[in-house]
Amino acid sequence: MKSKxxxxxxWMAAIAVFCIPLVxxxxxxxxxxxxxxxxxxxxxxxxxxxNPHPQLFFDVTDEKGDVVHWSGEFYPNPSQLVQEGWxxxxxxxxxxxxxxxxITLAPSRAGAPVGAILxxxxxxxxxxxxxxxxxxxxxxxxxxxxxxxxxxxx
Amino acid sequence: MNIRxxxxxxxxxxxxxxxxxxxxQGGPAHNPANDNKPYDKHDLKGVWSRNGSPxxxxxxxxxxxxxxxxxxxxxxxxxxxxxxxxxxxKPSYGRLxxxxxxxxxxxxxxxxxxxxxxxxxSDPYQYCNPQxxxxxxxxxxxxxFVVLPDRIYQMIEWGYAFRTIWTDGxxxxxxxxxxxxxxxxxxxxxxxxxxxxxxxxxxxxxVDFFGYPHSTDMHLQERYKRTAYDVLxxxxxxxxxxxxxxxxxxxxxxFRLIDQPKTVDGWRSLMEDVCAPADEVDQFDKRIxxxxxxxxx
Numbered sequence: 031m032k033s034k035x036x037x038x039x040x041w042m043a044a045i046a047v048f049c050i051p052l053v054x055x056x057x058x059x060x061x062x063x064x065x066x067x068x069x070x071x072x073x074x075x076x077x078x079x080x081n082p083h084p085q086l087f088f089d090v091t092d093e094k095g096d097v098v099h100w101s102g103e104f105y106p107n108p109s110q111l112v113q114e115g116w117x118x119x120x121x122x123x124x125x126x127x128x129x130x131x132x133i134t135l136a137p138s139r140a141g142a143p144v145g146a147i148l149x150x151x152x153x154x155x156x157x158x159x160x161x162x163x164x165x166x167x168x169x170x171x172x173x174x175x176x177x178x179x180x181x182x183x184x
Numbered sequence: 185m186n187i188r189x190x191x192x193x194x195x196x197x198x199x200x201x202x203x204x205x206x207x208x209q210g211g212p213a214h215n216p217a218n219d220n221k222p223y224d225k226h227d228l229k230g231v232w233s234r235n236g237s238p239x240x241x242x243x244x245x246x247x248x249x250x251x252x253x254x255x256x257x258x259x260x261x262x263x264x265x266x267x268x269x270x271x272x273x274k275p276s277y278g279r280l281x282x283x284x285x286x287x288x289x290x291x292x293x294x295x296x297x298x299x300x301x302x303x304x305x306s307d308p309y310q311y312c313n314p315q316x317x318x319x320x321x322x323x324x325x326x327x328x329f330v331v332l333p334d335r336i337y338q339m340i341e342w343g344y345a346f347r348t349i350w351t352d353g354x355x356x357x358x359x360x361x362x363x364x365x366x367x368x369x370x371x372x373x374x375x376x377x378x379x380x381x382x383x384x385x386x387x388x389x390x391v392d393f394f395g396y397p398h399s400t401d402m403h404l405q406e407r408y409k410r411t412a413y414d415v416l417x418x419x420x421x422x423x424x425x426x427x428x429x430x431x432x433x434x435x436x437x438x439f440r441l442i443d444q445p446k447t448v449d450g451w452r453s454l455m456e457d458v459c460a461p462a463d464e465v466d467q468f469d470k471r472i473x474x475x476x477x478x479x480x481x
Contacts, residue, residue: 057275057276057277057310057393058276058301058476060280060299060300061276061302061476061477062476078467080463080464080467080468081456081463082459083468083472085468085471085472101471102472103472103476107457108455108457112446112448113445117447117448117449120448138475138477139301139476139478140301140477140478141478142475142476143475144472144475145476
């Protein structure tokens with residue numbers, strides 16, 4: 031009984047955390063397959079704090095040593111990010127070129143090296159721009175409390 | 185222990201059920217502190233949002249699959265012209281066309297089960313064209329009503345647009361020389377209901393995010409009713425005989441009064457949620473949106 035309830039609660043929590051951020055709103059969500067998330071260690075090459083889609087470009091080195099240029103879009107837009115304390119200056123400082131990251135994406139259904147960013151962690155273990163998937167560390171201290179976590183994509 | 189676990193489980197289930205239900209209806213969060221506040225039923229000024237978060241954000245906090253960015257689930261039969269226009273529109277909202285998810289919901293109108301990646305779609309807003317109404321009112325981010333003696337401005341954050349509703353007593357303009365993205369709107373009070381009639385639309389806008397069409401001849405009537413200090417209810421009716429064989433009545437929409445949003449600097453105002461082609465079309469679409477949909481530049 032106990033284990034069944036715990037299992038059920040875990041599933042519900044996972045659904046709540048995972049599904050809500052994937053509700054698409056500028057309609058781009060249908061381009062990605064959230065059922066097949068991929069995770070990479072990568073290096074930031076470029077970041078644009080743009081409305082309504084902040085964009086991240088990064089390099090991933092595969093097992094053969096080849097570098098693949100990836101890109102990803104954030105689901106929260108700047109209007110949502112600022113509600114969580116992620117203004118432009120803070121965001122750009124967190125993602126300067128050369129930053130080491132661990133990133134989880136819902137990849138493009140078309141197979142291109144593009145994805146929707148589900149989880150983004152720096153080498154200190156901090157979640158960046160409020161993008162925090164299940165099992166990640168708690169929000170960084172600067173984040174304001176009592177305000178709604180940005181959750182969705184424009 | 186088991187009882188506590190069970191209680192926690194039921195509580196979580198309740199939260200999810202109620203949350204999803206509220207979100208599905210676009211129902212903003214209820215703040216009991218506002219229940220007994222006095223208000224003027226004829227005062228519409230302020231920032232209103234259909235989103236339930238404290239500051240009216242979350243990209244809606246609403247469920248795409250619940251159709252909250254839709255105008256109404258009871259779609260009238262389309263005319264032959266209406267069907268042609270409907271088929272020409274390729275939205276990116278709703279269930280993915282051809283997916284198991286879409287097939288699992290035959291009870292939904294096909295308009296909500298035909299989404300394609302934006303790279304393959306035809307949504308005019310993907311290129312930052314004006315959303316027009318009623319579509320702009322369906323996106324659940326803040327809308328500020330600025331009430332002046334002879335007009336009301338609706339400042340729409342998503343897209344950073346505004347429309348004018350004239351209240352100076354002028355007659356509606358039913359067949360304007362030049363149709364507009366936002367049409368020509370007049371408003372007046374009918375008892376405690378503020379009634380807005382809009383005509384002469386540019387037919388390139390969509391009724392909602394699912395690509396339902398309209399013609400230049402569409403007549404949109406919006407009926408706003410403030411039913412509590414922080415509650416504004418909206419119902420709409422479209423009459424467009426060229427496209428729909430009967431009136432198209434919206435699902436009820438409910439707004440909550442919220443504080444002005446604020447930036448990280450503490451600056452309170454609507455956010456500049458503009459869709460700038462320099463950012464969206466030239467940058468995002470070419471480098472991310474289109475490759476994600478299999479289109480390379």
